[in-house]
Amino acid sequence: MNRDNGTAHGAGDAPAVEVRGLVKAYGDRTVVHGLTFQVRAGAVTGFLGPNGAGKSTTLRMILGLDRPTAGEVLVAGRPYGRLVEPLHHVGALLDAGAAHPGRTARDHLLCIAHAGRMPRARVDEVLEQVGLESAARRRVGGFSLGMRQRLGIAAALLGDPEVLILDEPVNGLDPEGIRWLRHFLKGLAARGRAVLISSHLMTETALLADRLVVIGRGRLLADVSMAEFAAEHGRSRVRVRADEPERLREALVRKGLRVVPGDGGALEVYAAEAADVGRIAAHERAAVLELVQVEDSLEEAFMRMTADSVEYGGRPLGEVV
Amino acid sequence: MSVNAVLRSEWTKIRSVRPVLWSLPLAAALLVGIGAGVTGTVGPEEADGPGFDPVQLGYYGILFAHVVVIVFAVLVVGNEYQHGAIRVSLAAVPRRGLMYTAKLAVGAVLALVAGVVASLGTFFLSQRLLGEHGMAFGDAGTVRAIAVGALYFPLLAVMCMGFTAMLRSLMLSMGVLVPVLFLVSPVLAEIPGLKELAWYLPDRAGQYGLRLDPAVAAPYSPMAGVLVMAVWAAAAAVGGWLTLRTRDA
Numbered sequence: 001m002n003r004d005n006g007t008a009h010g011a012g013d014a015p016a017v018e019v020r021g022l023v024k025a026y027g028d029r030t031v032v033h034g035l036t037f038q039v040r041a042g043a044v045t046g047f048l049g050p051n052g053a054g055k056s057t058t059l060r061m062i063l064g065l066d067r068p069t070a071g072e073v074l075v076a077g078r079p080y081g082r083l084v085e086p087l088h089h090v091g092a093l094l095d096a097g098a099a100h101p102g103r104t105a106r107d108h109l110l111c112i113a114h115a116g117r118m119p120r121a122r123v124d125e126v127l128e129q130v131g132l133e134s135a136a137r138r139r140v141g142g143f144s145l146g147m148r149q150r151l152g153i154a155a156a157l158l159g160d161p162e163v164l165i166l167d168e169p170v171n172g173l174d175p176e177g178i179r180w181l182r183h184f185l186k187g188l189a190a191r192g193r194a195v196l197i198s199s200h201l202m203t204e205t206a207l208l209a210d211r212l213v214v215i216g217r218g219r220l221l222a223d224v225s226m227a228e229f230a231a232e233h234g235r236s237r238v239r240v241r242a243d244e245p246e247r248l249r250e251a252l253v254r255k256g257l258r259v260v261p262g263d264g265g266a267l268e269v270y271a272a273e274a275a276d277v278g279r280i281a282a283h284e285r286a287a288v289l290e291l292v293q294v295e296d297s298l299e300e301a302f303m304r305m306t307a308d309s310v311e312y313g314g315r316p317l318g319e320v321v
Numbered sequence: 322m323s324v325n326a327v328l329r330s331e332w333t334k335i336r337s338v339r340p341v342l343w344s345l346p347l348a349a350a351l352l353v354g355i356g357a358g359v360t361g362t363v364g365p366e367e368a369d370g371p372g373f374d375p376v377q378l379g380y381y382g383i384l385f386a387h388v389v390v391i392v393f394a395v396l397v398v399g400n401e402y403q404h405g406a407i408r409v410s411l412a413a414v415p416r417r418g419l420m421y422t423a424k425l426a427v428g429a430v431l432a433l434v435a436g437v438v439a440s441l442g443t444f445f446l447s448q449r450l451l452g453e454h455g456m457a458f459g460d461a462g463t464v465r466a467i468a469v470g471a472l473y474f475p476l477l478a479v480m481c482m483g484f485t486a487m488l489r490s491l492m493l494s495m496g497v498l499v500p501v502l503f504l505v506s507p508v509l510a511e512i513p514g515l516k517e518l519a520w521y522l523p524d525r526a527g528q529y530g531l532r533l534d535p536a537v538a539a540p541y542s543p544m545a546g547v548l549v550m551a552v553w554a555a556a557a558a559v560g561g562w563l564t565l566r567t568r569d570a
Contacts, residue, residue: 060408060569060570063408063411063412063415064411064412064415065408065411065412065569065570066569066570067569080415081415081416083415086412086413086415087412087413090412092412094405094408094409094412095404095405095408097404097405098404098405098406098408098409099404099406099409100337100338100400100403100406102337102338102339102340103337103338104337107333107336107337108337110333110337111330111333111334111337111410112330112409112413114326114329114330114333115326115327115329115330115410115413115414116326116413117323117326155409
């Protein structure tokens with residue numbers, strides 16, 4: 001790795017962030033269990049998991065704020081603490097409330113800019129980029145949550161970093177702000193930057209991310225492209241309503257399909273195509289009143305995936321087989 | 322990472338929050354102002370009374386000024402522990418020792434400047450107001466008292482910055498340091514059994530050198546009192562560093 005000598009934007013095809021076997025334990029409570037994944041340049045990676053999955057802890061370890069119990073994180077090939085100009089490699093927003101309420105937006109950014117030897121003009125540039133130029137001389141205490149998020153994003157952008165890490169950036173943003181963020185992050189990724197955004201909501205992540213890293217209880221559950229995830233987990237089912245549901249149900253079950261009673265006397269047929277269900281119904285001479293193909297939403301797929309991890313982690317000792 | 326850049330960043334953090342910026346000028350004003358108020362109202366009969374110490378009387382305001390110095394120091398470090406600001410700071414300056422040293426250095430230098438101004442101002446104004454009962458610059462013990470007065474601010478500030486880094490909380494540090502130095506120390510000094518021990522409290526030790534004539538016998542010399550205070554400051558600074566170095570941010 002002699003390519004990297006502390007200069008920015010020299011990542012080539014090496015991963016922008018490499019997480020290797022990361023473990024974090026507080027006493028006997030382990031919150032991150034051997035996490036391994038990579039954040040690649042040129043893509044927005046969604047870092048997804050329910051609250052308490054270990055997302056923020058992992059992000060803090062990437063930034064060298066928390067010390068891993070085991071494993072390591074490399075940014076541009078080296079631990080964060082050994083980066084010569086860290087702000088040019090990684091820009092991070094961990095907590096929108098981290099700015100002192102008594103400081104002006106501009107002074108808050110200046111404190112960071114000075115540490116990274118960046119000129120004052122850079123502060124005005126990022127304020128303009130996030131749309132806060134008119135609030136530059138106002139105290140942060142009077143900012144809305146959305147404005148604080150924008151200020152936090154401005155701080156992350158100061159060093160024009162190769163990697164942008166945003167913890168729950170959508171929190172507090174209005175729909176206009178979310179649209180702005182989406183275009184903004186996609187634009188950064190298109191220019192070859194790596195973007196990592198954490199979230200506990202699938203729907204908002206699906207709008208922003210190209211790739212997904214899903215964790216539950218500190219374990220990696222999926223590391224796939226958004227499209228792969230949708231194809232793999234957006235399970236489809238068929239809702240059918242017939243005048244003699246019991247007879248139809250028996251026929252479907254005989255064909256090896258999983259059938260669950262739905263609302264209003266309907267049957268939910270899992271992993272099936274509407275055409276097949278229709279044919280079976282015709283064969284049974286059942287009058288079909290409703291026949292719909294239902295695609296599972298990604299949110300449901302995500303909930304199901306993480307619910308499993310919660311189930312495994314939370315099963316009482318007595319029930320372990 | 323450059324040392325100058327980090328020093329500049331730490332100065333910007335102090336400059337950009339009003340209560341932090343104004344606390345040291347306020348502390349200096351209290352020291353000079355209260356000293357002037359007290360010495361300006363002293364009549365000849367009090368000046369002739371037993372145990373009258375014109376220099377110590379001039380520095381009477383230290384009991385109030387030092388509370389404001391504590392507030393300054395606790396804010397400088399404690400603001401980092403509000404709402405996770407320390408994470409922003411350490412992401413910008415991952416070398417924790419550099420950030421910590423720069424912060425303490427900037428805080429200490431500012432406190433020293435305030436201390437020098439306040440101590441000189443206090444001495445000259447209060448002794449002038451005492452008129453014939455006042456001392457002149459150069460009289461035995463006066464230069465030492467001025468020096469101790471100037472060093473008192475930065476030593477107290479370093480100690481409180483270190484303690485706050487150990488406690489990692491603004492409110493907790495304020496809640497411990499202000500009452501301890503404002504109330505516990507003076508009370509302790511009045512309890513017979515603990516009187517000897519109280520001499521080794523940082524504020525008592527530091528203030529001992531503000532007397533012209535150390536008639537009240539401390540177990541050390543006036544300048545050694547400053548050393549006692551310096552030991553406190555150094556211990557707290559090291560403790561704060563060990564905490565910052567080992568704990569997750």
